[in-house]
Amino acid sequence: MKAKTAVSLVVIIGSLLAISYGIAAQATGMIPQTDLRKLAEFYSNNTLNLNDKYLWAASPEAVTAIVWDYRGFDTLFETSVFFLAIIACVAAFEVEMPARIKSSPIEQRTQGLSIIVKVVTKIAGLIIICVSASVALHGQLTPGGGFQGGAALAVLPILFIMAMSRFVLEEKNVSRNRMLVLRSLGLLGIGTTVILPLIIGLVTHNPAYIMQNQIKPDAPISLPSSIFDRMMGGSLWMLNLSEYLAVGAGFTLTFILLSLPESVFKKILEGERYSTH
Amino acid sequence: MMFETIFVEVFLALLSTVALIFTYLAVVQKDLVKAIIFSSVESASYLLVFYLLMGPDWALAYVAIGIGIYPAVAFFLVKKTERYESE
Numbered sequence: 001m002k003a004k005t006a007v008s009l010v011v012i013i014g015s016l017l018a019i020s021y022g023i024a025a026q027a028t029g030m031i032p033q034t035d036l037r038k039l040a041e042f043y044s045n046n047t048l049n050l051n052d053k054y055l056w057a058a059s060p061e062a063v064t065a066i067v068w069d070y071r072g073f074d075t076l077f078e079t080s081v082f083f084l085a086i087i088a089c090v091a092a093f094e095v096e097m098p099a100r101i102k103s104s105p106i107e108q109r110t111q112g113l114s115i116i117v118k119v120v121t122k123i124a125g126l127i128i129i130c131v132s133a134s135v136a137l138h139g140q141l142t143p144g145g146g147f148q149g150g151a152a153l154a155v156l157p158i159l160f161i162m163a164m165s166r167f168v169l170e171e172k173n174v175s176r177n178r179m180l181v182l183r184s185l186g187l188l189g190i191g192t193t194v195i196l197p198l199i200i201g202l203v204t205h206n207p208a209y210i211m212q213n214q215i216k217p218d219a220p221i222s223l224p225s226s227i228f229d230r231m232m233g234g235s236l237w238m239l240n241l242s243e244y245l246a247v248g249a250g251f252t253l254t255f256i257l258l259s260l261p262e263s264v265f266k267k268i269l270e271g272e273r274y275s276t277h
Numbered sequence: 278m279m280f281e282t283i284f285v286e287v288f289l290a291l292l293s294t295v296a297l298i299f300t301y302l303a304v305v306q307k308d309l310v311k312a313i314i315f316s317s318v319e320s321a322s323y324l325l326v327f328y329l330l331m332g333p334d335w336a337l338a339y340v341a342i343g344i345g346i347y348p349a350v351a352f353f354l355v356k357k358t359e360r361y362e363s364e
Contacts, residue, residue, distance in 0.1 A: 012301065020290070034282075063334045135337060143333035151341035158349040251346060258353045 043070070058214050058225035059140040059233035067145060068239045069213045076194065076211070079243065083187060086250045090180070093257040095268050112164040121163040128156045136244035140233030146243025153244070154251030166259040179253040186246025193238040197221050211235070285329055292329075296322040307362045313351045317344050 022028065036044065046055040047065040057065035067075050112118065135142075136149025160169050169175075194211045200221050201208030208221045213234040215222040223234035296319045303315035320343030327336040 012297070016294075016297070144337050145334065148334065148337040148341065151338060151346060155341060155345035155349075158345060162349070162352075255349065255353075258350065262357060 053215060054217055056214055057233065057236065058222075059231065059236050061140055061142065061233075063143065064139050064145050064233070064236055064240070068236050069234075072211045072213075072239075076190070079187075079190065079246070083183070083246070083250060086183070086254060089254050089257060090176075093260065095260070095264065111168070113162075117163050121159050124159060125156050128152060128159075132156075132244070132248070136240050137237070139240040140236040141231060146240040147247050149240070149244045150247025151251065153248035154255070157252045157255050161255060161259045166256065169256065174252065174256070176253060176256050179249045179256065182249035183246050183253060186242045186244070186249060189242030189245065190239060193235050193242065196223065196235070196238075289326060289329055292322045292326050295319075296326070309355045309360055309362060310352070313348050313355070316351075317348045320344055320347070 043062045043066060046052075047057050047062045048060045049056045057069040059065045059069075132149045132152035134149075135144035135152060136146050139145035139149070157169055157174060160172075197208040197212040197219075198210060200206075201219070204221070206221055207219045209216065209219055212219060212221060213223060213236065214225065223238070224232055225234050226232055299315045299319040299322070303312045303319065306312040306315060320339065324336050324339045324343060327333075327339055
């Protein structure tokens with residue numbers, strides 16, 4: 001046991017020293033790098049270029065512009081992979097949900113952790129909703145976006161499940177089916193935004209691309225780049241909003257399913273055993 | 278400017294070392310709840326590393342996933358199995 005610990009310590013310290021030597025000898029270049037690479041230069045010159053709008057994304061946030069516009073299909077397929085995983089989770093937990101238990105106010109007070117934790121959770125919950133919404137809905141202006149906002153929102157049901165109980169969530173109408181509906185609405189929103197330019201093109205008899213955001217030389221269609229003097233980034237805002245809904249609801253769904261008590265599964269497994277014989 | 282760069286580099290080195298130490302602790306810890314907490318401390322220091330390396334978008338995703346969602350999923354897992362790792 002001692003020899004094992006010594007070997008692992010030597011390996012850790014050895015690799016630490018090797019990496020530090022590499023960085024100190026500037027094998028990786030200066031960190032953080034101070035000058036732009038060619039690719040970064042292209043994006044920073046074009047994302048919000050008001051003089052030459054043929055390659056712009058109408059957003060001051062280059063990362064969001066890359067994620068949802070320049071490299072939009074990447075993100076689209078990433079999203080589909082993520083939601084396939086969530087669908088797999090729903091399929092694996094395809095059990096009848098236990099009946100909602102309406103607990104009396106006294107029971108609610110005694111369930112879960114202490115009242116201090118519950119009150120703090122409620123205050124934090126409000127803050128989490130505000131922060132996640134601002135991260136997602138300002139995604140075209142400041143760092144952040146739909147996925148980040150949705151993931152931040154999904155922390156809220158976890159806190160509620162841990163501090164109170166999963167039944168409190170259901171009493172607040174956060175149930176499996178509702179989350180499935182919200183998640184599907186989000187995905188529908190993404191799908192609609194992706195084919196929206198094509199629909200506009202069909203109506204106005206103009207050529208258009210799938211997932212087009214702003215005007216291109218051979219496709220004179222663009223989604224609104226600003227509303228009431230606020231930068232919206234065309235499709236970026238809509239995609240962020242849809243992704244926010246879909247990711248938040250998708251994660252919440254998995255947590256609702258994961259927090260099912262073991263006794264529910266045991267009952268179902270026993271039922272299966274009896275039904276096969 | 279020079280001073281700032283050195284400051285950032287020293288801070289990066291410190292944070293990476295903290296992350297490494299907590300990774301080691303998470304691996305050797307037998308109490309899985311403590312291991313999860315160590316692992317999320319590691320996530321927290323990597324979060325700051327992302328921020329210092331000018332990746333605020335990454336940091337925002339990481340703060341929710343590394344400190345909120347991943348430990349929660351692991352806690353559910355521990356709750357459904359055993360708390361202590363056996364030899």
